[in-house]
Amino acid sequence: MPWRRWKDPHNPENRNAGNGGDVVKHVVHATLLDVLLARSPWREQLRLRECHAGRAAYPIPAGDPRRQLQASLLAGDNRLAAAQRDALAALGLPHDTSWYAGSAALAATRLAAAPGAHRYDGYEWAPDTRAIARAALLEAVGGELPVDMPGDDEPDGRFDGETHIAQSLPEWDERDVIFLDPFGIWRRPKLAERRRRYRRIVEGYLARGSSAPPLVIFFVWSNDEAGYEELEGAAERVADGYGELKARLVDGHLASLLIRWRWHLTCAMWVLVPDPLLDPLRGALEDNLSEVVSLAGRAGVGPESLAVRPL
Numbered sequence: 231m232p233w234r235r236w237k238d239p240h241n242p243e244n245r246n247a248g249n250g251g252d253v254v255k256h257v258v259h260a261t262l263l264d265v266l267l268a269r270s271p272w273r274e275q276l277r278l279r280e281c282h283a284g285r286a287a288y289p290i291p292a293g294d295p296r297r298q299l300q301a302s303l304l305a306g307d308n309r310l311a312a313a314q315r316d317a318l319a320a321l322g323l324p325h326d327t328s329w330y331a332g333s334a335a336l337a338a339t340r341l342a343a344a345p346g347a348h349r350y351d352g353y354e355w356a357p358d359t360r361a362i363a364r365a366a367l368l369e370a371v372g373g374e375l376p377v378d379m380p381g382d383d384e385p386d387g388r389f390d391g392e393t394h395i396a397q398s399l400p401e402w403d404e405r406d407v408i409f410l411d412p413f414g415i416w417r418r419p420k421l422a423e424r425r426r427r428y429r430r431i432v433e434g435y436l437a438r439g440s441s442a443p444p445l446v447i448f449f450v451w452s453n454d455e456a457g458y459e460e461l462e463g464a465a466e467r468v469a470d471g472y473g474e475l476k477a478r479l480v481d482g483h484l485a486s487l488l489i490r491w492r493w494h495l496t497c498a499m500w501v502l503v504p505d506p507l508l509d510p511l512r513g514a515l516e517d518n519l520s521e522v523v524s525l526a527g528r529a530g531v532g533p534e535s536l537a538v539r540p541l
Contacts, residue, residue: 233365234323238285238358242413247288248296248330250493250526250533253303253310255448256336257522258489258499259409260313261514263337265507266444267344271405275347278337279402280409281391283352283379285359286335286366287321290328295531300327302529308521313340320370333409338367342375349376353391357381360389392427399434402443404504410447416472417456417465425470432475435502436482445502450495457496476500479541486541487512489519493533500541512538 238244246252266272290296303311304327317331317339318324331339334352341348350367354360364379371377381389395408412428415421428447435442449472451457459465460472467473479486485505490498503511515538526532 233362236362241359251497257310257518261518265511275405277349277406279351281353282411283334283354284332286363288330297327299531302526306525309518334363338371342371352379355388357387396430404443406443408445414452429470447500449498454496488541489538491533491536
């Protein structure tokens with residue numbers, strides 16, 4: 231229980247958790263896990279590898295606009311509200327908009343509730359955030375689900391999950407489902423090395439061919455015009471940026487979906503899955519996303535746009 235009082239003041243997601251970007255991202259995550267856990271080999275074993283894992287649960291201050299958005303989702307029966315309810319209950323937290331369960335808690339509680347030999351590996355750069363997440367998940371799913379959050383033995387306590395994924399991809403198989411959340415790295419010159427990591431991840435993924443695991447990448451742009459131009463293919467290419475990585479994937483002819491939306495910020499997700507899963511996943515995504523968009527829209531806090539289509 232003390233983890234609820236621990237602080238990680240440098241974590242930018244403390245200001246963003248539960249916003250429109252998170253709402254769509256977490257509906258996509260929950261829907262994909264539902265689809266996978268209904269089928270072999272993931273029904274028997276799903277090993278989720280998430281980067282960046284975050285802190286598992288986020289307090290939302292009174293008066294914050296995110297509370298109004300979350301209240302709109304509580305008003306109806308939808309996939310995200312159900313996932314939030316389950317995760318917050320496992321964490322011993324109220325489901326009343328004062329807390330928002332992050333992706334680590336949502337995924338771990340979903341896997342813990344499913345039959346099979348599943349596991350959750352969360353990769354988090356910041357040691358203070360990682361400590362909160364580890365303690366929270368131990369409380370939520372301890373004894374029910376193996377959880378690993380490496381990094382404490384690193385010299386500075388920081389764990390580079392992106393490099394770990396790039397290096398581990400050749401050893402993993404289709405049961406190693408990957409969630410990536412690179413934040414806004416796609417144009418800034420000083421982040422060129424991080425973009426190169428994502429090139430290595432995409433190249434490693436393509437090299438796996440038909441044995442590649444399901445992969446989800448979440449994109450967000452702090453500048454809406456830049457995000458729109460990237461998504462429309464009108465932006466000037468940046469080495470290893472969004473446009474170049476997309477071109478590599480499209481040339482690889484992999485089954486993939488693009489979810490793009492504007493909900494105060496411009497966001498997108500790539501979801502790459504085996505061919506037979508593409509149609510059922512797209513149908514489930516459209517249904518689940520339409521529910522939350524409708525509820526938020528009726529409350530006047532919905533997205534400006536949202537679409538699901540092939541990449």
